[in-house]
Structure formats: C-alpha cells, structure tokens
Amino acid sequence: MADSWVNSEGSIGSDLLLELAGPGSRRAVLIRALREAVRDGRLAPGTRLPPYRSLAADLGLARNTVADAYAELVAEGWLTARQGSGTRVARRAAPVASARTPHRAPHRPAEPVHDLRQGQPDAGSFPRSAWLAAARRALNAAPNDAFAPGDPQGRTELRHALADYLGRSRGVRTTPDRIVICSGFAHALRLLTACGVVRGRLAVEAYGLPFHRSVLEAAAVRTVPLPLDADGARTGELTGLSGVRAVLLTPAHQFPTGGPLGPERRAAVVDWARSRDGLLVEDDYDGEFRYDREPVGAVQGLDPDRVLYVGSVSKSLSPAVRLGWMVLPERLVERVLTAKGEREAWASVPDQLTLAELIASGHYDRHVRRMRRTYRDRRDRLVAALAARAPHITATGIAAGLHAVLRLPPGTERSTVKAATWQGLALDGLDAFRHPDAPADAPDGLVVGYATPPDHAFGAALEALCRALPPA
Template identity: 80%
Template sequence: MADSWVNSAERIGSDLHLDLTGPGSRRAVLIRALREAVRDGRLAPGTRLPPYRSLAADLGLARNTVADAYAELVAEGWLIARQGSGTRVAPRAEPVRSPRVPEKAAARPAPSAHNLRQGQPDAASFPRSAWLAAARRALNAAPNEAFGPGDPRGRTELRHALAEYLTRARGVRTTPDRIVVCSGFAHALRLLFGGRVLRGPLAVESYGLAFHRHLLAAASVRTVPLALDECGARTDELRSLKGVRTALITPAHQFPTGGPLHPERRVTAVDWARACGGLILEDDYDGEFRYDREPVGAVQGLDPERVVYLGSVSKSLSPALRLGWLVLPDHLVDPVLAAKGEREAWASATDQLTLADFIASGHYDRHIRRMRQRYRARRDRLVATLAARAPHIALTGVAAGLHAVLHLPPGTERSAVEAAARRSIALDGLADFRHPAATMPAPDGLVVGYATPPDHGYEAALEALCRILPPAG
C-alpha cells in the first residue's frame, strides 16, 4: 500500500501525510499510521479528525476499515469520540518525540528570568487592534497587481507614506523614487556591501553591534574605528583615515554609549564626504524615542546626495515585521535595485501596505507618542531605583533610546556580567560592543535595556540588577 495524503475539507487543519506502507491488514496499517501521527505531533491534542466516510474516500479504503480503526484507537485512548463533536485526538498519551540532537550541537540557553538586554522593544505593546484595522483597510484598497511579483523598490503606497513621514518627523529630504524598502538595517548593509554597491574600508564608531561588524567582514569589508567622546563620534578624524571614503554613524543616539552627535561634528562629517566624494551612512538609531531633549533632525537633511539614510520599524513597532528602508542619493538607486534583484524577495507586500496605511492614518504617530511616554516612565524608574540603591553608579545615554549605560568601577565589569548570569539576568557588558581595533580608553560598564521586561516583572528585574552591582568604594 503506497503512502497517502489526507486532504479532507472536513478535517480541521492542513493536509496530513500518513505512511500506509508496511506489513499487516489495511486496518492494522491505518491504525499504526494514525498512532504515529499522534505520537510525533502531526496530530495535536484536540485536533478533529474527518468523519470516517471522508477519510475512507480520501485514502481509498472501505468505510468499515476506517470505522474499525477509529474504534480501536478510541479504546486504546489515542482518540476520543463524543456525540456532536466528532472524533478528536485525546490529550497527549506520551510526550512528542523530539529529533535527536547531535552530541556536538550546542543546547539552547534557557530563557532568563529577567531580560534586560538592549535593542528590544516592548513586545506586549504592539498595537494589535490598530494594526489589524490598518491591514483590513489596506487589503480592501489594494490593487490586484499588489498580489503579483513584488517591485524591488517596495510598494509605492509605503514609499509615499515614508517620504511624507520622514520629511515631517525626521527632517529627511527625499522623494518616493529615492526610497528602497528592505527587511531591516542588516539587510540594508547586505545590499550596500554584499551587493558591491559600496566597498570598504568603512569607518565605524568605536562602539557598536558586533553583529554588524561580522556581517561586514563576511562581505570582505574592513572596518576602521572612530573614537567617541561626550560629543559623539570624532568625525574630525575622518580626514586622517587613509583610503576611507564611507563612514557609518549613529548621530541621533550613539549606540550604545548614548547621546546625539554634536552639530559641529555633523557638519564636519558632511564636509568630509563632499571633499573626498564619499558617503555618510546614517543609522537613525532610536531617533524617535527622546525624553529630555529637543528633536534632533537627520544628518541626511544637510546633503541628500552625500548621505544614505537607513531606518526600520524594529524598535518603534516590532522586529518581527522585518521592514526597513534606505533613502538614497539619486546615483545609488539603480545600483541598489540591481543588488536587490528584479523581484521583491524579502519584505511582505501585505505588511508594506499595512504599514503605509498605519503611517498615513496617523496611527504610527500616536503609537510613537504612547511608547515614548511608556519608555520614559520605564527609564525614570530605573534612574530612581539606582539613585536609591546604588548612588555610586553613574548612568549615561538616558536622554533617549531604550537602554542606559551603567558605569562601573574599573575592573568590575566582567564579575558583574558573571553575577548577572548566575542570577538569570540577561544583559550585556559594555566591552561586548567595543571594536577590537579601538584605541580609546575602555571604561567598565553595563548596557541595560529597560523596554522588554513585562510591567509585572519590572520591579523584580531592577531589584535583581541592583544585587549584582559592585559596592561603593
């Protein structure tokens, strides 16, 4: 008897593959196949099976054969049959068998009791109702061609909405035809460097995400660190970096040390790019979440032909949406599209349409304002707790963003990180973000995110954090 697929319209769920091979009668083979489907989880507890007449027709078996198989599995406890609700899979009789893990495979770490890692928004605050309403409106209004092969530039509705929003809220100077939609900041870097639109070496800030450095290294791009101080990146050093014609900076809120780039240094960066025919890559990290300062506009507004503006909704909405954008100088639009390919292979057209409506309807602005208040309250609780419990620990980078840097006494960072791990606290040491070739002083510190813990667990997370901090003096 050959393998078969159950494809009954009356069955709740997707198609189900049943292996109807092996020795024995048809009834015995079917019983064995259904047992195996329950055992390995393909038929989950509570799943309703098709009526035996439908399953018999699907599998080419006699009705009595299937009815007898159901009856046998009910008697054995694999299935339950109730009047009016049909035949369903019983509560799990034995655990689902997990695939065997190779001995050399590393086990996944257990979830931490307190998640204080940077870069993660409050997932519980995703605006589900407003997003669903936007999706309904967008899908009802979408033209038929929106459901065909995607345009690598991105949906025109989203590019128009982004052009209006970025101009209004971030001071970006652009038009929809200079915007290319991507799946996030990392994808933007892959398009620019993996696609050979730009080449290294690339100047980067002395502190940043190691993931981005590894991504660039995989594209054979050498990164050269720029020193940082209280005014941000030392853009005056760009002129002394031989062979460097492209620089990646986070001017709105330096990651992870915090603080905006000083106005004079913004101008210095643009003047350098003009003088050498180079480019500034502007990562608008946390540009929308500011608490104690006036809005800081995008550097791109100073010279749209010398700055590539990169943004996403990974912090403002959710990284699960996988939506970002590049605002490009005119001469880079076609090369980036060539690197991306003839069809959209990354960003969902329906999510793009939904985001376009979400922005155009004003829901995005309202969400940003609501989250700004929420994150500010979280930040204030962190500041107040440390002032009361650990006044010797200085905080920086708290005027904006979703994290703070806690400055520790020299030589105590590693022990604090290890203590956090023992207490199941997920956080990062400042050294984890330092460029390996950086020559500037390396202060000890912790990078603490305050957006992720649930409200009911935030006080406990702050209490646990205070317990792992080194004492005064």
C-alpha cells in the same frame, strides 16, 4: 569578646581569622580563604563581611584586591551585595555537612528570569488592534496588481507614506522615488556592499553592534574604528584615515554609549564626504525615542546627495515586522535595485500596505508617542532605583533610546556581568560592543535595556539588577 570574630549583630568584627597561604596572587589567595571559611561554616549564611577598606587594612592588602575578591565571590554566588546592607554570605552558600561530601557549586540558571538586553522593545505593546484594522483597510483598498510579483523598490503606497513621515518627524529630504524598501538595517548593509556602494575600508564608531561588523566582514569590507566621546564619534579624525571614503554612524543616539552627534561634528562629516567624494551611511538608531528635548533631526537633511539614510520599525513596532527603508542619493537607486534583483526575497507586500495605512491614518504616530511615554517612565524608574540603591553607579546615554549605560568601578565589569547572571538577568557588558581594533580605554559599564520586561515584572528586574551591582 576580644577573641570573637562575629559580633552579636551577625556582622564580622575586627578579628576575622583568614589563613592567607598557598600559591597564587594575593587576590586568588584571599578568594580561596573566604570560600573555605564559608564551606566549613566559620562564615554562616547571612553573615555580614567587613567593608573591603577595613579588611584590606587588617590584612595588609590593597583595597582593590579585596574589592575585586568580593566582586568575584558575588559573581560566583558565594556572597551578595546590596546598597545599605553591605556584603553578606549568600543564604544558599550553606556549609557542607561532612568533609567527605564533595562540594557542589550553585547551579547557574538555565534561562534568565529578566531580559535586560539592549535593542528590544516591549513585545506586549505591539499595537495589535491598530495593525489588524490597518491591514483590513489596506487589503480592501489594494489594487489587484498588489498581489502580483512586486516591485523590488517597494510598494508606492509605503514609499509615499514614508517620504511624508520622515520629512516631518526626522527632517529627511526625499521623494518616494529615492526610497528603497528593505527588511531591516542588516539587509540594507548587505545590499550596499553587494552593489559596491560600500567597499574596501569603512570607518565605523569604536563601539557598535558586532553583528553589523560581521555582515561587513563577510563582504570583505574592513572596518576602521573612530574614537568616541560625549559628543559622539570624533568625525574630525576622518581626514587622517587613508583609503576611507565612507563612514557608518548612529548620529541620533550613538549605540551603545548614548548621546547624539554634536552639531559641529555633523557639519564636519558632511564636509569630509564632499571633499572626498565620499558617503555617510546614517543608521537612525532610536531616532523616534527622545525624552528630554525635541528629537535631533537626521544628518541626511544637511546633504541628501552624500548621506544614505537607513531606518526600520524594529524598535518602534517590533523586530518581527521585517520592514526597513533606505533613503538614497538619486544616482545610487538603480545600483541598489540591481543588487536586490527581480526575484530577491523582498519584504512582504501585505505588510508594506499595512504599514503605509498605519502611517497615513496617524495610528503609527500615536503608537510612537505612547511608547515614548512608556519608555521614558521605564528610564525614570531605572534612574530612581540607582539613586536609592546604588548612588555610586551613574547611568549615561539616557536622553533617548531603549537602553542606558551604567558606569561601573574600574575592573568590575566582568564580575558584575557574572553576578547579573546569577541574579537571573540577561544583559551585556560595554566591552562586548567594542571594535576589536579600538583601544580598551573606555570605563567599565553595563548596557541595560529597560524596554523589554513587561510592566508587571519591571520592578523585580530592577531589584535583581541592583543586587548584582558592585558595592561602593
């Protein structure tokens, strides 16, 4: 029928009647009109809305205006969007029973159903049996002095095991006496600032963990952002930064944008450090988990006297195991140990002995290889789900690590994060990691961690993610 605006298939025909009146921008007016159409029952739950291009042409609006209005209403729970099914009125968005009944917005889930935040391994995959067996062997073999006040530098057993492991797996050039055990990367940063190795102005990547920047800010260290592109940080721009003699990078797998630091840029940052009598603090983020080719070696191997290499087991084992390490230039070891102090709360000696035994026995390598296969499978399932359900969304930074960045249409990041919340997902937008002084010129995106959900729930997490993504 010519005057009917809902056809027999439950989708809106060309005669959708919307009253675009009242104060506000065209986008705000359109959102308000669509809400009212749902509230009063003119748009029934499950009704398919026209493609935003068609509605834009019918209403004389810009396509982006309609697309953004759809995305906002998806984020609020009024609409749903699925690849191949279009944009529909949400089933829970039923009309009110009476004009006198106050409208109640859908309740936001109190807790996320699926955790897709970055940087967290699969907690259920912790090698409990191997850890327990290693702890028994290590404690049985430990000398009595292992249970006396410890050495702030760390147990010699662990430092020897790490010197061997890092040399063969990451290309790190070191000896046990140049390794200082710490409780993780943030602890390492605090020690480096406390002893004055990192001070004043520090160059950092334009995107990174805000928590690390806050640690530096608390120590009166001003961070200066370096631009990023497909080859990582643009280290050639270090020469133009006045007063900067140290830089913090994630060369193995830039966090969060992904990808290793290019060979020419690795050489450039080492040359810069030599010319300035400067230092590179190398955060070996996700260094163990590379999927599509052999792991990229540490920059530290190019110049052990100019690079401070920092690693931990927070991704390979668990963030609950508070163990990390610094591989330092020889001249800096005593300075760091002085800052650490004789009574500093260093990492647990039994845990150090257990990790040393786990590495020496080969169980640590076997665990990392097993998890590399598991996380690669998770990565592949994510990419396949996007190809099937949202082919207009590109996943980048997927050659390594525990997360991917999903590139979104311009202007949709904030509304997509909201939509993900309504789908019971915990994840972050790319902009959450941008340095406050860096230009906001990167594409919109989601930082999606694929390691945390247990295997039995991963499929449901991907389904919820695809429902939250904006339509093409």
